[in-house]
Amino acid sequence: MLKNRLYSVALKLAQKKFNAAKELELIRKNNLGSFYNFVDRKFYSKEFESVLRRADGTMTDVSGEKAQIFNDFLLVFSLLTIELSKRVDADICLTSITFTPTIVRRTIHKLKPTLSSGIDGVSNCFLRKCADSLCLVGGV
Numbered sequence: 209m210l211k212n213r214l215y216s217v218a219l220k221l222a223q224k225k226f227n228a229a230k231e232l233e234l235i236r237k238n239n240l241g242s243f244y245n246f247v248d249r250k251f252y253s254k255e256f257e258s259v260l261r262r263a264d265g266t267m268t269d270v271s272g273e274k275a276q277i278f279n280d281f282l283l284v285f286s287l288l289t290i291e292l293s294k295r296v297d298a299d300i301c302l303t304s305i306t307f308t309p310t311i312v313r314r315t316i317h318k319l320k321p322t323l324s325s326g327i328d329g330v331s332n333c334f335l336r337k338c339a340d341s342l343c344l345v346g347g348v
Contacts, residue, residue, distance in 0.1 A: 316336060317336060319336055
């Protein structure tokens, strides 16, 4: 395990040296098009991998540890969802909940028009402009 970690560190160091040499070559070349291509490739590379903070406050850049940190973080929301679902009576369903046009209109007008649209592709600005039509009694 330690041997693999040493190889990983040596490989990252070699990559940094290679990239530094490429950047120096690019500077000496003085070609703006090559510079933009280089910068674009950097945005799509994994060179700028992020680090995450462990529970003890130290940082990690190891993929497996980062995955575990995310799993632990998301587990909190799963447990919260389970806890909240226990509070809802089993006989309550969406068909038994009534949304009046006034409640829907107020909720739509609270949407921030500057935010991007959701997965449905409908923008908040569109919803706000069409709120009166959407809130007609008997409307969909």
